[in-house]
Amino acid sequence: MSRLRGRSRKVTGPRQAILDLLRRHPHPLSNKEIFAALPPGECDLATVYRSMHLLRAMGLVKRFDFGDGVARFELLADGDDGHHHHLICTQCAIILEVDECFPRELEEKLAAKNGFQTVTHKLEFFGVCRQCQPTANKK
Numbered sequence: 001m002s003r004l005r006g007r008s009r010k011v012t013g014p015r016q017a018i019l020d021l022l023r024r025h026p027h028p029l030s031n032k033e034i035f036a037a038l039p040p041g042e043c044d045l046a047t048v049y050r051s052m053h054l055l056r057a058m059g060l061v062k063r064f065d066f067g068d069g070v071a072r073f074e075l076l077a078d079g080d081d082g083h084h085h086h087l088i089c090t091q092c093a094i095i096l097e098v099d100e101c102f103p104r105e106l107e108e109k110l111a112a113k114n115g116f117q118t119v120t121h122k123l124e125f126f127g128v129c130r131q132c133q134p135t136a137n138k139k
Contacts, residue, residue, distance in 0.1 A: 014043035015051050019060070019075065027086070027095040028064045028072030066095075066124055087125045091132035098125065 017038055022029065029037070035048045043051075052073055055061045061073045066088050072095075085098040102121065111119040 012051075014038075014047050015055070017042050018048065018051050018055070022061065022073065022075035027097065028062075028074040030070050030072050034073070064124075066126075083120075085123050085125065087127065089129035089132055090126050091128050094129055094131075 018034060021034060021037055025037075031045065031048050031052055034052070035043075035045045038048075052061065052071075056063055056073065060076060062076055064072045064074065064086070066072065066086070083101070085101065087096045087098050088094070102123075107119045107121065111117060
């Protein structure tokens with residue numbers, strides 16, 4: 001909340017509830033998932049969309065796109081740029097964070113070879129999780 005106040009933004013009940021929810025979830029959530037997880041009557045779906053837009057603009061959350069047309073959001077800790085990767089099950093859509101990342105030297109090599117500067121990357125992995133494998137093998 002201090003990060004909201006520090007940016008001269010009002011800490012409304014819905015914003016507080018959304019930030020608390022994101023703090024408790026270890027993976028990115030969509031606007032609809034956030035809305036469904038909030039207590040009934042806390043806010044409407046339009047308020048969730050507006051709040052997420054504001055929180056992203058303020059750098060408090062990071063937006064992820066896993067190629068399914070659904071934006072998902074994750075709370076950023078102070079000083080965290082949110083750079084990490086995910087492993088997503090194509091059957092049940094469970095999302096796991098991946099700690100490993102490419103070495104900076106690989107980015108620098110690719111940049112130099114192709115005449116680019118300030119190279120970064122976004123990478124998501126897709127597969128079938130252990131729980132869904134028996135189901136996937138039957139198809």
